[in-house]
Amino acid sequence: MADACSKTFKDLGLSDNALEAIRGKGFDEPSPIQALTIPLMLRNDTNIIAQAQTGTGKTAAFGLPLIEMVDTGAKRVQAMILTPTRELAIQVSEEINSLKGRKKIITTPIYGGQSIDQQLRRLRKGVHIVVGTPGRVIDHLKRKTLNLDSIDHLVLDEADEMLNMGFIDDMENIMAYTNPDKRMLLFSATMPHKIKELAHKYMEGYELLSVKKAPLTTSLTEQIYLEVRVSEKFEALCRIIDIEDVFYGLVFCRTRSEVDRTAAHLMERGYDAAPIHGDISQAQRERTLEKFKQKKSNVLVATDVAARGIDVNNLTHVINFSLPQDPELYVHRIGRTGRAGNQGTAITFITPNEYKRLMFIQRMAKSDIKKSRVPTVRDIITAKRKKIHDDLVAVMGQNPEKQYFDWAKKLLQGNDPTDVLAVVLNYCFDEELSTDSYGVVNEIEPRTDDRRIGQQGKTRLFVALGKKDGYNPKKLVNLIVRRGSIKPGQIKEIRVMDTFSFITVPFGKAEKILNSFQQKNQKPLITRAKKK
Ligand code: ADP
């Protein structure tokens, strides 16, 4: 892996034409999944499954080798790329076009919603690479306007998403139209069991390439979580947006109706927000996305599926308004910020009873999610005032028109200058700095509160030390307190047996203790107690 990361594009065996196109795109070095996939694909002797999270350059990982391998002398379709959505089909097709350099490769996207005649004309003229959504591809196959029986490559892009969207039958249907000796290449951000089943069924032998974590993406993303009541999530969201100088972010909701509600609510409060999800027409989705890309709106509220097609760099924030269903989805969501060398913040809202799930996600996603608190109204006003102040200081050297000088003189006549300025500032900024528009966010009781023990948030731990190791309850507590950032009083129900012990600690502390008792190459001293 380490050497895969330090490779250059040239090392991967790409042609000068490709290298030039890559330079033109401004890519400095291959991403890890590109470093793994490109040489293997160029060898052209195996099927491939490649897994890496969103935003890691999977398109170029298969796009570049496909471009190299297309024979421009032959007019047949040589590669078929399936994508789950129309946006992605367009995006992938554009990315390939932007990487082809001087090679005369013809690529076309075909998708539902666009006139079939137009697509027909393009297909008839001869196309080397087709990028399409399953439904429309089947239409063309049935009409015999698309022929896939002598392709070299079938690419399933965002395969997990295609399965999520219920395209399995369509995919199988399409495969039946293809020649059996093609290579199959499957790209996916996540690797659910269904993908392995698919591979087992249709890909006789394959190499599995996987980049578990994309350090480039996540290391630039600060991850925090906030505990908020459901009824106060919206207020918390507004505050997070308001406290930033610049907010340009994605807000993830679990359901379409939650997306609609949240976006509508934001718009009512004067934010440039927009919803995006599967019930919204393709055309509208494209318009919304374009507006967001041009920064005419700065808050995009989305479901996971709809967000999949969104390729936007420079996001300052990803907000998990609702906790993602699983760790992979979490990694996926937050991978959208902190891209391309930009700093980003991922903020996850949890309700008090979602704490356990968050800790699970944290463990599985191997991330460090730090607790933070919702900004207070005072924090926000202070931040806003600082921004106004900095703006004013920045324009201080400028020379306004004469009329303003005359006006200033008039106001200053017979008045103390400080009084005058105070009144003017108040007049200009009173509304902006008013606390009236904010609602209430209640502090949630700290989780480590002892009263919680004996209620829900407690964890029973097994300690591989006992009387024979010289431990009694007091000594055991001391050991754990020294290493585990926990107070003695928080360790309860201590049972020291001959060779092992049990303790009970608050849920929030358990994770820390488990981590600090990890040992290299050995079973950890402390583990979760097995349920009886
Ligand atoms: P994925 O399919 O893994 O989600 P994409 O292929 O959509 O990712 O790529 C995400 C973004 O990263 C695109 O804007 C792409 O142009 C850019 N990109 C791809 N490879 C590189 C690279 N080696 N260096 C810099 N940017 C890259």
Ligand code: MG
């Ligand atoms: Mg992709």
